[in-house]
Amino acid sequence: MEKPNSENRKIFLSPPDISGRERVLVDEVFDSNFIAPAGEMLTRFENDMCAYTGIKHAVALSSGTAALHLALRIAGIGPGDEVWTSSMTFIGGASPIIYLGAVPVFFDLSPDSWTIDCDLLEENLKEAAHSGKLPKAIVPTDLYGQSCDLDRLVDLSAQFDVPIIADSAEALGAFFKGRHAGKGTHSAILSFNGNKIITTSGGGMLLSDDPKTIEYARKLSTQAREPVVHYEHTEIGYNYRMSNVCAAIGVGQLEQIEEKITKRRAIFERYVEAFSKFQGVGFMPEPKDRRSSRWLTCLTIDPDMQDARLDNILSVCDAAQIEVRPLWKPMHMQPVFANTRFVGSGFCERLFATGLCLPSGSALSGQDQDRVIDIITGALRVSG
Numbered sequence: 001m002e003k004p005n006s007e008n009r010k011i012f013l014s015p016p017d018i019s020g021r022e023r024v025l026v027d028e029v030f031d032s033n034f035i036a037p038a039g040e041m042l043t044r045f046e047n048d049m050c051a052y053t054g055i056k057h058a059v060a061l062s063s064g065t066a067a068l069h070l071a072l073r074i075a076g077i078g079p080g081d082e083v084w085t086s087s088m089t090f091i092g093g094a095s096p097i098i099y100l101g102a103v104p105v106f107f108d109l110s111p112d113s114w115t116i117d118c119d120l121l122e123e124n125l126k127e128a129a130h131s132g133k134l135p136k137a138i139v140p141t142d143l144y145g146q147s148c149d150l151d152r153l154v155d156l157s158a159q160f161d162v163p164i165i166a167d168s169a170e171a172l173g174a175f176f177k178g179r180h181a182g183k184g185t186h187s188a189i190l191s192f193n194g195n196k197i198i199t200t201s202g203g204g205m206l207l208s209d210d211p212k213t214i215e216y217a218r219k220l221s222t223q224a225r226e227p228v229v230h231y232e233h234t235e236i237g238y239n240y241r242m243s244n245v246c247a248a249i250g251v252g253q254l255e256q257i258e259e260k261i262t263k264r265r266a267i268f269e270r271y272v273e274a275f276s277k278f279q280g281v282g283f284m285p286e287p288k289d290r291r292s293s294r295w296l297t298c299l300t301i302d303p304d305m306q307d308a309r310l311d312n313i314l315s316v317c318d319a320a321q322i323e324v325r326p327l328w329k330p331m332h333m334q335p336v337f338a339n340t341r342f343v344g345s346g347f348c349e350r351l352f353a354t355g356l357c358l359p360s361g362s363a364l365s366g367q368d369q370d371r372v373i374d375i376i377t378g379a380l381r382v383s384g
């Protein structure tokens with residue numbers, strides 16, 4: 001079999017970047033024998049995350065999806081309740097609404113930030129308040145490493161008395177006016193799956209400034225056991241806790257978060273330099289009041305400038321062993337959500353039709369990024 005070299009080795013979209021003290025910390029866990037879902041590393045990971053985000057309390061969980069499930073349940077979401085959320089997201093940001101028998105309503109994005117359109121939200125909240133049909137919660141997505149407009153969301157939440165649960169799964173290290181994504185909302189979730197800016201191999205976290213929310217989430221995540229010596233249960237919980245071993249990886253990864261963001265932002269800048277000279281090529285905006293983590297570099301190609309150019313780029317990259325992906329297919333376009341309501345003009349549909357995510361991992365070498373740039377430049381020239 002041919003051995004991979006720098007020419008034919010696959011370049012992934014956002015692979016894990018294990019380059020710090022992760023292994024030493026995992027060894028510490030093994031030495032302590034606390035490899036079960038309990039132990040000091042979990043507390044350390046939660047405390048470190050609170051210190052980094054400025055959100056006061058946190059519980060480490062098995063996934064971001066689990067975190068959202070718990071957040072919605074704690075917010076009292078049940079059968080028939082409406083939950084308003086961003087349409088352009090990963091399904092893990094929407095399926096917990098269904099787990100609880102609730103009804104998702106999908107919202108469009110603002111072209112200025114690619115995060116939920118707050119004007120649209122406000123307009124619809126006013127109408128819903130008028131007809132007595134307010135949603136039970138709003139779950140805005142901090143897309144591709146960009147925080148939503150926290151000022152507007154927090155104001156709307158207070159004005160209409162609807163809790164905001166920030167889906168910050170993709171946005172560790174994203175800030176809005178100096179506040180971390182999700183800060184000031186009812187609760188926020190993070191994901192540490194394999195392609196995120198930091199990973200614990202798989203995992204997530206629920207964060208909130210409200211201690212009771214996190215205390216209750218901790219209980220629900222460990223089968224809702226009552227605090228007595230025997231196994232006593234008065235309600236149904238889940239097996240959602242993160243393991244102490246995974247938490248050790250998380251502690252080591254989080255120590256390097258700012259370096260990882262610096263690298264991803266530099267990767268983004270190089271793509272901009274290489275591709276913005278092509279007419280019709282655009283990039284995800286970053287409003288002045290935000291710092292994006294640039295988790296993934298997202299590029300768009302004006303459909304008037306090309307015929308099936310996206311398909312061409314995707315197939316050329318595939319042949320060159322470079323993982324490039326279309327942007328998230330909006331949830332209201334998914335067969336599984338065929339009968340749900342969508343609110344907006346279809347900006348996210350246009351993004352899906354014209355956008356791509358490029359390899360953006362913090363361990364991407366200069367040489368590998370050159371390879372990506374060469375291949376895509378060739379494809380842009382051919383169809384230009």
Ligand SMILES: Cc1ncc(COP(=O)(O)O)c(C=O)c1O
Pocket residue numbers: 062063064065066089090091092093141167169170190191192193203204
């Ligand atoms: C926006 C969004 N929400 C939720 C999730 C779910 O997180 P997890 O994969 O850790 O369950 C993800 C990521 O995977 C995501 O990108």
